[in-house]
Amino acid sequence: MSRDQILESRRWKISYSYDCVCDPRCYWAKGGRHSQTTFLNKGEQELGAEAAAEITARAFKHANVADVEIWQESDEERATRLKWMRKTEADERRGIHWNMGGAN
Ligand SMILES: [Zn+2]
Structure with missing residues (x-):
């Protein structure tokens, strides 16, 4: 698959919440949590939401991930x-x- 073919397919997205570990803590972070929505890399959706969230969170150094959702655009x-x-x-x-x- 070329870059264009990947970009032109309907991509999978993920969203989750994670602990705010900013210093100082973000005053707007509800309950000390942030949320993230981003694209999955190709094939990650096949691992399931939890595993995909783990990979994504590791890449972003996000801790205590919860409320994971994945969906195809x-x-x-x-x-x-x-x-x-x-x-x-x-x-x-x-x-x-x-x-x-x-x-x-
Ligand atoms: Zn923060």
């Missing part, structure tokens, strides 16, 4: 994500183009 979410991604890429290309134009 909808076609709509996928479309929004791709639209945003393509816009960012187009902006970057335009940025490079402008720089080159300025050098002429």
Whole structure:
């Protein structure tokens, strides 16, 4: 699978809560907890929510993970994500183009 094929498939997402260990503690963290929503790497959803959360939390150094949910993004979410991604890429290309134009 190419990078584009992975990006264009409907990706799996994960959300969970974890202990705030910031110093000083974040005053807005309800019950001393933060929450995180992010994408899973390919295939991690097949391990199940708990195992996937463990891998993700380790990567982010998050402790005492709870309220784990995983789900696959909808076609709509996928479309929004791709639209945003393509816009960012187009902006970057335009940025490079402008720089080159300025050098002429
Ligand atoms: Zn915090």
